[in-house]
Amino acid sequence: MAKIKSFEELRALNKELKKLVTLREVSHEAELAAENKRCKRQLLVCGGTGCKSAESYEIVNKLKAKVEEVGLKDEVEVLITGCFGFCEQGPIINVCPDNAFYVRVKTDDVDEIVESHLLKGKIVERLLYIEPTLQMRVKRQDEMGFYKKQERIALRNCGLINPEDLKEAIAEDAYMALGKCLSGLTSEEVINLISESGLRGRGGGGFPTGRKWAFAKQYESDKKYIICNADEGDPGAFMDRSILEGDPHSVLEAMAIAGYAIGADEGNIYIRAEYPLAIDRLYKAIEEAHEYGLLGEDILGTGFNFDIHIKYGAGAFVCGEETALIQSIEGERGEPTNKPPFPAECGLWNKPTSVNNVETLAMVPAIINKGADWFKSIGTETSRGTKVFALAGKVNNVGLVEVPMGTTLREIIYDIGGGIKNGRKFKAVQTGGPSGGCIPTQYLDTKIDYESLNSIGSMMGSGGMIVMDEDNCMVDIAKFYLEFTVDESCGKCTPCRIGNKRLLEILTRITEGNGTEEDLVKLEELGELIKETSLCGLGQTAPNPILSTMKYFKDEYIAHVREKRCPAGVCNGLLRYEILDKCIGCTKCARVCPVSCITGKVKEKHFILQDKCIKCGSCYTACPVGAIIKK
Template sequence: MNKINSFNDLTKSHEDFAQLLKLRKFSHEQELGVEHTRCNREILVCSGTGCHSADSALIIDKLNSNINEAGLSNEVKAHITGCFGFCEKGPIVKIDPDNVFYVQVKPEDVEEIVQEHLLKGNVIERLLYEEPTLKQKVKRQDEMSFYKKQYRIALRNCGLINPEDIRESIAEEGYMALGKVITTMSQEDIIKLISDSGLRGRGGGGFPTGTKWSFAKKYQADQKYIICNADEGDPGAFMDRSILEGDPHSVLEAMAIAGYAIGASTGFIYIRAEYPLAIDRLKIAINQARECGLLGKDILGTNFSFDVHLKYGAGAFVCGEETALINSIEGYRGEPVNKPPFPAQSGLWDKPTSVNNVETFALIPAIINKGALWFSSIGTKTSKGTKVFALAGKINNVGLVEVPMGTTLREIIFDIGGGIKDGREFKAVQTGGPSGGCIPASLLDTPIDYESLNSIGSMMGSGGMIVMDEDNCMVDIAKFYLQFTLEESCGKCTPCRIGNTRLYEIVDKITKGKATEQDIVNLKELGQIIKDTSLCGLGQTSPNPILSNLRYFEDEFNAHIKDKHCPAGVCKDLLMYEITDKCIGCTRCAKICPVTCIKGKVKELHVIDQNRCIKCGSCFEACPVDAIIRK
């Protein structure tokens, strides 16, 4: 890598690299106004964690091997890129500038792609995505319903650049914002621009980023710190991981900008050790940025110095709270501390510290480059810009989406997410992870912004969004999230440690049909006490899944208590399996039963001994004629 010594050098490099790679983007194809031949093609293969685990590395190796054998090595190159977001249909292979988007590609498909597409120009229909509503194949990414309502800012380079090559980041305006701020802007200018943009923290709290930076700037110290919180712990969440895997340079650049704004020279990325791919790519990106002179001493010929270091977390959910995270970096147990003083005044090693999450940082360079007015024009009056969500659960299009604030839940789940799997009925969506709440079908038209979600008993959180259908029991869901909180609580304060234990015991009684109506009263009262008295955000929000479920699904709780019945057929202790007269006497159920509680002769009606049945459901799954019912 050549060191970039000045902003002029960086600008020239940007122009050179952009020219070199311009055939990649479809927008550039339109600008050229020509029909491309098989020359100058690039094959982008998704190499996020999901696709990586589905042999995307092998696909790349086989593509390049077949390209060489076909004599196309000087004209076509296959390489990794970050997550396209369409995880349900991975591994994904995109061929540019043809703008052909192949889904669910397997290593055995490689030879056909090279022989048919690259050599003959024939699009392989069977590898194209089929829109379920239209029942027709779609060739281009921008024509898919999954992408039509998205606006990718934080994810702008994921699925576009090779995250392991800094030149490709520079070609897409990487480090241009850093060059701009340290050569033409004051600290006050930067903080005002970020404040005017309306950017709020994307880690869950929604605190104004410009305000946070201004607090850290005003305190004087011989050393200040920038911390990137990459300790993503919500069940089903993978937003931050995908950004770090697909565009690590945007985060490094933003941390340097934040360092310049508050007067810090050192940054830490606190990342959980369970993210090996993100860690590897961060290491590569940091080394490349140092080699180019974009991290380290006297960046771009100025007297501004800033470097970034990695700190690995052990996967403690509580370390998503900034003071617990700071304790962990210092080598202490990850426990929150009382505030004030806030980290902006006394944080890491008692020095002024600004903590932002990955997605917040990923938005910063785009805001600097395009301006506060541009960003603030997106979203709602109080929630500006876009938000990334990880769609998971009972939904057709599992994946990563980025939409403008104010987009409704219905649009995300049904227009982008493709609706509920297997034609089932939508029941609820959990937003905000263990700190959020479940939102029913009657509120699907709620716009997604901080205030709207808070008003209905949920929250934005970091962006996890888990969809549930009619087969989910809302009492069991509340129990699941509460169990997660119990396991992840640091135990420092009594309301969280003891109060949540009592909450769990009550909910467990309900799932076993042993509770009374007074237990509902106790849940509501105790939940509110825990919210009001816990030390940190983990305890203060831990009752939310229970309280929101009681608010919208209290009838299910009452069914468990009064009728000793689980309407969704999930809670084992309230289940009963019964063999109907549809039984053909095939004996499969009896053979598979682990406790031999099913009796009957061949070609005769079988019977389940209810006193011995352990409700495992093996017989229900094994019956070939659906003669066993669950009630």
């Protein structure tokens, strides 16, 4: 492919290539066209990490072979795409343009899809999604509760295009925003446009993106840098990974736009090495962008130079903090540094640097193309646009969701998430990962925005959202997150290194049945002290899970301490197994007990010797009549 030498050439190519993706648009006309066999069918198969691990690539290969075998090679295309977001239901195949959305597809289903759907025009009903609230199968993606309230900006091309084909990205307007900036806007105008849109950083604190760029631009230097923070470390979070796997060019384009805005000619993507598929697709995207002249020297004939490099992270959570990340890129130990100076003044190699996360950057081209007013029309007064969440835990529909700011927690959990699994009762939702808080039932109607979440003791964070039900112990949940932050602390400052360790020791005592009421006082006092005195965001927010659960679920802490009881039956140190009178004396419990603490004769009630019981639960699982309870 010859290099694209001007914005005019890019626009002409964009117009020519749009026909590649028009078949994927959801419309009644498209369905009619498919029925009348006037257009070519396309089978979009999810090629994200989750579906790939469930053999989606094998499905693709078998589909291609089957399509050729039945003589449909010239009428049907089989394409790999990025993540559709509906990870609970993968692997997924979307048949376009008739928009039949097949879920949990296996290689054994390929023959039926081809022979029934493609040859006979008959939908394979058993592979359609079952709506949990209605208990009925749904054919179309846009008719599913999971997608109805979503508005996809950062995820706009994920599940729609082949992420390894730049032509498909260009057909969906990739690099059009860059061309618009280089050909018709000054760097000041670009920054003003982003500022006017109200875009705030999606990586945690929500700092205004335009202001961050303006700070970096104002400092004079012979060299400046753009850094994409793809060090996604929150447990259960996979937003950034999915964007990079499904639409890498949106991030590359945004980095070039940011470089033009602040006067940088070099970018670095800092990505954790545990993301091999995202890394592979980034390398391919960078190579293709070079071949097309969209990265490198004299981009689009404008004299603007910009190149991008990839730097692997070793999976340290603290390197999500921008100064620790910069230290890591420079080959130093990933530890935060004191601010000021901020990276905008003295960042990578002591040069002005702008650090933005993946989701923030993915928004930028759409804002440039559609305008600040368009973006401002979505969301709330202080939190514009949309936010991507990794919805997980005790919810029916696990996956990535992108919703307008201002959407309530209830809408996300029940309308999009399909409610709590197995008909259980909602208990809490953790937002913001290890740095966030646990939000109880009374705040389900809280609107999702930066200020609202902060006001109830949680935070937006990068977008993790873990749903918990009545079977979760909130003390154990707080302990789980603190174990993570203690393990991930860089150890540079005393409050985080030692203070959080002491918090974990107290929580461990409580969950083992050795806690005191004095421990509850210490938890709150020490937690507040650590928040006020830690060096960086990791330490400052580490006590949030403890403080929020103590605020909203204090009764559980009291039960652990005063009654030596775990109400949810989770903390082994506080469990007690007892055998009821309905025991039939089958001896199964005694046979599986690893410490021989169950006594009794055949066909007579058995007993557990509590002083010997190690509370492993083997007897509880083995009992065929439910005669063993835990309390």
